[in-house]
Amino acid sequence: MTDISQTDYEVINGKVDQSSPRASRLSLDSSCSLIINNITADDAGRYSCRPGSDASSDGLVLLNVLTISVADPTKEDFTLYCSLWRYSDLGSCPGKSFHWLDEKRTELTESAESRLRRRCVSSLTVKHQSDTNRRFTCQFIEGTKVKVEVQHTRVHLYHRAGDEAVLSCNRPSSSDSCSSVDWSYERNNDRKQEVHKGMVQSSSRSARLSLDRNCSLIINNITADDAGRYTCRYDTHVYLNVMTISASSTDADPKNDELTLSCSLERFWSGSCPDKSFLWLNETESELTGEGDGYKSGGQTGCVSFLTVNLQSSRRFTCQFVEEKTVKIETHYGSEGMMSHF
Template identity: 65%
Template sequence: MREENVVLPCNSPSSLSSCSDVTWFYSRDKNQNTQKKVWSGADDQISHRVSKFNVSSSCSLIMEYVDDDDAGLYTCRPGSDASSDGFVYLNVLSNYPPYFSRSSKTFYCSLRRYDGLDLCPENSFRWLDETGTELTEGVWLELRGPTVCLSSLTVKDQSDKNRNYTCQFVEGNRVKVEIKHTPRRFKGSSSGIIHLYHRAGDEAVLPCNRPSSSDSCSSVDWIYQRNKNMNRKQEVHGGMVQSSPRSARMSLDRNCSLIINNITAEDVGRYSCGYNTDVYLNMMIISSSPPAVDPTKNEEITLFCSLLRSSSLESCPDKSFLWLNETGSELTGEGDGYKYGGQFGCVSSLTVNLQSRRRFTCQFVEGNKVKIEAHYGSEGPPASSPLSFIMLTLKITGLILMVGITVGIIRTRGRKKPQKDVNVRFSVDDDSVNYENDGERSAAAALH
């Protein structure tokens, strides 16, 4: 389950005296050509998520604070012989803040897993109320993708705010994992709350709003909390960035704003600088299933647009995601080469036939204001665009004309004596360029 610690067994041979020869690999999907090494006894911990991994005395992989990105296939290799590999599939069950309408609210529950397994069965999700009674009305299996399965429960909005619901993932009649939706009060915005929106890899600058009378950052502390269930962590104390796996990407500017370079999903959450300012860092990503396709083969893929944010916030409002094509036209319903998959919490999907040089844009909006957008596909118009064909033809024709004129001038100027009745003709399609020399003028051109 998300936000928990897990232990993945290695099943190492009893003859193994230590974990120095053990290596752990990670793979998200079957299309990856190489596995990523996440832990090695020989190289010590080697990963951009190094703080997440450790090993036990039996060489089992210990993962701290599991999230959706950790789902996949993990391989334990004792020594260098791949024939003794042990495989562990990690599935991550997550819940999202409910979506509220006038008379109802909808809860979402998703299972992230390795791309290479069978699709989730129809009845793989079960919803229970606070008494343990199974609910059947309002339950839907929204998505059965290769990497994610999504279920929802819609209930009438009641005055009893203490009701809670449990989502279970089952195989047969056996519960594999469950997660509980607990009551949560909405926290409205105020002048001391700032929302920042970025894409993965961006540089984020988190303002501190300290008093202008302060001359230094020696009294500034930055506190980070991914969600309300996670312990608060001090990233900056007394103006100094504290040692952590993320410290190399953090710094303060002269206004004591916190700068985070090359942001990742690990950076999403709530930051407080101590001057009555809370900054929520949100990140948008676009992924595809399958993740790697040949755009020239016009394969069908599903694009997932996600807004990662602190779980202490409310779920994304309905219709807060927009999909656009390369011309800026909004894609809704089903059309030529695409099918809109709808929005579930803070995730929206679009299934497309990926043509050469096609580009799709996902926007997150609040009201009529675009907060952030992300793109999938090549820049520029598609290769089949009539305008691009016309422009390409004009460019080629112009280039041929320039070459012809230049060659004629160079040849004429290169002769020591003017020659009479010299005609040079260069034909471009049905147009002719005629160069004439009458012995007096150096060159002349006539178009016919």
Template identity: 60%
Template structure:
């Protein structure tokens, strides 16, 4: 028994010496520049998943013989992350490590602490089959607890963490660029660059009224960008309660944007549109200007920054978001619901058949789901609801946001069919459909002549009537040339004698 324990202790001592030798070899290999011909340099952003490859000496080697070592610098001992192809569960990051079928070491969701030197070995030899130097680029508000949504400006810190023996980063290797790719040097509109110190660089940022503001930190070696990280400021978002508006096809819709009282210009307003069919967001208005699109000619902003859509159609239904920047972000969602009523199928001609089908549909935002049951109603011109089957109609009920009504043609100009969308006890929108009857346009020559004679006779009658009226109006009543006077009740007549020029009275 003692001899066996002695044999085991000797074996453990030998394995411990081998591990120490391997650690020393790793330190020596990484310390001298001339021995780095087989190194692989990897650059990644914080949060990436990384694959560190190991060059197998032959295809016959099994991953059960692979060991992975890790070191942050040459002054500390290397750590064994993988032994005999299995992740060392004592490692604090064991849950993020894995070995694939190629014996590569996979690190998920890397952090700055994962930067350093990695070496792999097959079998029990003293040489390494792969050395990988992993550098990690991070970008975040500085100090770490800073909240860019609360202050007028804040500081961004960009750091490249790498194997310490590589030394500081070359001068001007860490650059700041904006969303257009322009380098941010010194001080400019909305920023002040702090320059580079070692492998760190800072930039002071002022809150900008723009949803597209983005800051990018790049690590450049020579003329090559090895890695870059992006940061988009997260502004405080105030979202107003969603507004639902209802319109008929062909209407002009006005979508209101709620603005704080301090906001005066529409140049800080963006409008986004999410279609009824899918959730892809389209940029309709940027900086107060309508963007190029198939319906740009029907869009405009008024003085209140409201979006006006002329002659709306089913394709215009959906969710519209007004995004306003004014020291923060103010979002207003407007859900445009559009009702249409038309013969079904669309090519049907209600003038040719004895009956036809009307389809009423309500198009709205996809996220709102189907219309509530019994929310689409048919009524006639008297306001009476059309249910089931009756004189001149047959209702098929409602399916989702559609309702059909089969109508028999009736020779009545007052016949009107109305579709209503009712929510609770409130009618939100209604559309009307009066059937169109075909008028006969077949004219024979005799019919044309008779119609011409009737029109001519009518014109003559009107002319004669007007002439009679004018003639009667031109005749004046005859003057009474007899002068009547009464004295003592005896009438005295004075006759105007045409031969005398005057009369003398005594």
């Protein structure tokens, strides 16, 4: 393989050079074609095949690799970068050679292109996407033909503590196993690898983790500590939000049946819940605001909402988390104990 600055020998006399850093991913088929598994941006460049000692019979292959990445993913507004990595001597990509599409295949025109030493880059800034499932597709175009495309998928899941969560991975249909799948977890600037090459890694929650046949990550009996961002190798980002509800006495007197209910949503963006995004309802589905018969609203702080109640055996209270007029998840507290559902 060659680039304008260096030449590396990957195969010598029909055998993969084991000193190559990519040797474990290289092999030859029966036609002496070079096979590269799990390609990366570093694999882009010019590959030369010399079947004998005559340089005039060299076969040349230019490998271009399209990647997508996100800048500062800790923010709700983010920028996607789509890069075509190629042989440095090819020069600049033609103008308007990148197209961005949303999940409806509608073209997004607010993008910018630039040229770096080994790659052509297009950027797309996306605003206010904390609660919405989105898929962004970047296409590289030559003439009128789509040469290659790559996707960035963001999925937001809402669950309650104790649920089983299934986190889907946008794995190509051509993959027939999970041996190339990695899953990582991130929250509060702490990043951990939960799955590597299809194998669950040792951790405090490894006993609750598994992969299904589609390489989706399954988390059993989830807790508030499981909330955060999970990333599959195929540029799929799943944001797991976990709702919990708890009750505490407001008085040291055990005869006092007044309780404060706390409804919390744990998520990747800590404390990033909009004002008035929690609703409290009684057993007749009437909203509880201010102060009334047997209750007093304690307001909302960050992603926690409070309600003080005189708990009676026949009463049930519901906490809902609402974004853009849609109930994302709700949980109940009452005489039958705690239970939650979407």
